[in-house]
Amino acid sequence: MGAAEARRAVLAAQGFAGRRPAAPGAAHVAGVLERLGVVQIDSVNVLCRAHYLPFYSRLGPYPREVLDRAAQRRPRRLVEYWAHEASYVPPATHRLLRWRMARAAHDAWGSVRSVAVEQPALVAAVLEHVGAHGPLTARELEAALAPGGSRPSEHWGWNWSAVKRALEHLFFAGAVSSAGRTAQFERRYDLTERVLPPEVAAAADPEPEEAVRALVSIAARALGVAGEASLRDYFRLRPEQSRRAVAQLVEAGELVPVRVRGWASSERRPVYRHVGARAPRVRARALLTPFDPLVWHRPRTEEVFGVALRLEFYVPREQRVHGYCVLPFLLGERIAARVDLKADRAAPGGVLRVPAAWAEPGAPAGTAQELAAELERLAGWLGLGAVEVAGRGDLAPALSGALGRSGHVGALGST
Numbered sequence: 391m392g393a394a395e396a397r398r399a400v401l402a403a404q405g406f407a408g409r410r411p412a413a414p415g416a417a418h419v420a421g422v423l424e425r426l427g428v429v430q431i432d433s434v435n436v437l438c439r440a441h442y443l444p445f446y447s448r449l450g451p452y453p454r455e456v457l458d459r460a461a462q463r464r465p466r467r468l469v470e471y472w473a474h475e476a477s478y479v480p481p482a483t484h485r486l487l488r489w490r491m492a493r494a495a496h497d498a499w500g501s502v503r504s505v506a507v508e509q510p511a512l513v514a515a516v517l518e519h520v521g522a523h524g525p526l527t528a529r530e531l532e533a534a535l536a537p538g539g540s541r542p543s544e545h546w547g548w549n550w551s552a553v554k555r556a557l558e559h560l561f562f563a564g565a566v567s568s569a570g571r572t573a574q575f576e577r578r579y580d581l582t583e584r585v586l587p588p589e590v591a592a593a594a595d596p597e598p599e600e601a602v603r604a605l606v607s608i609a610a611r612a613l614g615v616a617g618e619a620s621l622r623d624y625f626r627l628r629p630e631q632s633r634r635a636v637a638q639l640v641e642a643g644e645l646v647p648v649r650v651r652g653w654a655s656s657e658r659r660p661v662y663r664h665v666g667a668r669a670p671r672v673r674a675r676a677l678l679t680p681f682d683p684l685v686w687h688r689p690r691t692e693e694v695f696g697v698a699l700r701l702e703f704y705v706p707r708e709q710r711v712h713g714y715c716v717l718p719f720l721l722g723e724r725i726a727a728r729v730d731l732k733a734d735r736a737a738p739g740g741v742l743r744v745p746a747a748w749a750e751p752g753a754p755a756g757t758a759q760e761l762a763a764e765l766e767r768l769a770g771w772l773g774l775g776a777v778e779v780a781g782r783g784d785l786a787p788a789l790s791g792a793l794g795r796s797g798h799v800g801a802l803g804s805t
Contacts, residue, residue: 391663393652396615397694397723398669403614404684405448406674406720414452419460420467422448423480427608428625429468430681431476433575434703436715437731438772441478443679447720451771462570465587470568470577471561473625474686481590484567486605487625489598491564498562505555516556517565524580525569528554531579599634602627606635610645612683614667617655620690621662624683636662653693675760677717677729677768685718685725695725697750712783713746719761726753727761727785731768739775742768746782747789758788765793 401407405425411418422445423429432440442454460467461478468478471487479487495503506513515535520526523534532553550558557579560566567585568577583591596604609624610616622632639645640662647660655661678685680701685691692698699718702710713730720726730746742765749757765777779790 391615391648391650393650393694394723395669396650396653396661398672399614399663399667400616400684400694401614401672401674401720401723402668402670403612403664406676406684407668407670407672410448410450414449416456416460416467418449419445419452419456423468423478425612426683427479427483427612428473428683429478430474430683430686431470431478432681434715435575437717437733439575440679440681443677444682446768446771447676447678447682451767458570461568466585469585471564474623474683475626481586483605483608484586485590485593485596486601488564488595489601491562494559494563498559501550501555502558502562505552506559509552509556512552513556513559516553517560520557520560520566520579521581524566524584525578526580527572527576527578528557529576531557602631603635603638606632607639607644610639610662610664611666613664615648615650615661615663616690617659617661619655620687623687623690655689655693672723674720674722675764676720677731677764678720679717684720697725697728699728712748716746719757719764721754721757721760724750726750726757729761729765729785729789730783731765733772733774735774737776740769740773742772742774742777744777744779744786744789746780747785748783749785753785758785758792761785762789762792765789 405422426444429441429444434440442457445452445457461469466481469481469484470476471479471484472490473479473483473487490497495506516531519531519534532551536551536553557566561568561579564582566579567582569580569585570578572578605625605627606621609621613620613624618632618636621636622629636645640647644665645662646665648663650656650661653661680686680699685699688699697718700711702712702714702716712728715732716728716730718725718728727747727749729744729748732743732745734741734743744765747761769777777793779786779793781787
């Protein structure tokens with residue numbers, strides 16, 4: 391198959407080929423999660439929490455409280471776990487990750503793994519307190535079990551107390567889960583049996599090989615056309631797990647080995663097309679979080695779209711190329727631009743700031759106008775009254791002109 395056909399299959403599998411609903415609601419949000427299988431969570435909030443954006447990219451302006459309710463109210467339609475990093479998954483998929491929970495003593499990272507060995511009494515006390523009083527945040531647990539205790543301060547990002555590490559061990563092991571998050575993005579921990587819908591909590595654990603095969607099947611359906619490395623990355627599986635599952639799905643006829651002309655990896659080894667994948671024409675227009683499943687596996691993004699994306703959140707300012715919170719802009723069947731965005735909620739009326747905008751080589755002539763329209767819509771969804779473009783980036787002048795001579799657009803609520 392050709393690279394263009396493969397790209398259309400990828401976009402269609404990810405939900406970019408159909409029309410957006412006029413009034414997206416809970417059923418549409420559930421449909422996106424079902425299609426994608428997993429949505430990554432991230433705490434960066436310079437624009438919007440990352441997990442809200444994949445739904446927006448596919449549905450357009452939808453009520454964010456719909457997603458919050460799905461995660462916080464019973465019966466929950468999505469739950470958290472370490473799937474592709476910290477992620478939302480459908481409750482049924484939580485069952486498919488129980489083999490990972492069973493490996494907490496081996497697979498959890500060091501500080502979380504060690505607390506269970508060094509302080510088992512604390513882990514037991516945390517579990518008992520959550521069972522008696524949950525849902526609770528880590529700070530509430532710390533106040534109850536270690537009042538006056540201090541957090542380490544040697545690292546700016548992961549200064550976890552022993553209580554927090556115990557909670558994270560229990561979370562990794564599947565004993566506790568997240569009953570939702572606070573406005574400060576803190577998990578509210580509760581017993582997993584109280585978070586999951588009863589029928590899921592009571593279901594028997596699938597055999598690990600069966601569960602991994604189901605995870606690869608979800609990934610294959612969501613990716614459309616993908617190599618084994620991309621299928622493996624979707625749920626962060628080990629190579630021996632994904633290779634075995636891919637072989638089984640090929641034998642079952644669910645995956646079809648293909649060669650994609652123009653994909654370097656396809657010249658070395660097969661890629662796989664899901665039997666249900668289709669390749670219609672795609673007329674998408676969407677801003678993508680860098681944590682979107684369409685682009686989160688960087689080697690695949692470069693192969694499918696010819697664009698090398700780099701996450702620059704943690705790059706020193708002077709070393710950043712495109713900016714801090716950079717979103718790729720999908721136009722039609724290609725990534726046409728990337729734009730650095732910041733929601734300035736403290737400015738009067740709220741401002742969507744565009745510190746930089748860059749066109750990709752060969753971007754269509756109307757890219758600036760299409761991006762301007764998408765920024766107006768995004769600002770309206772975020773409750774921001776204006777869009778302001780700075781001068782950095784080769785697309786910034788044309789984008790500023792498209793938004794108005796001053797680079798400022800107001801009264802966006804009706805966009």
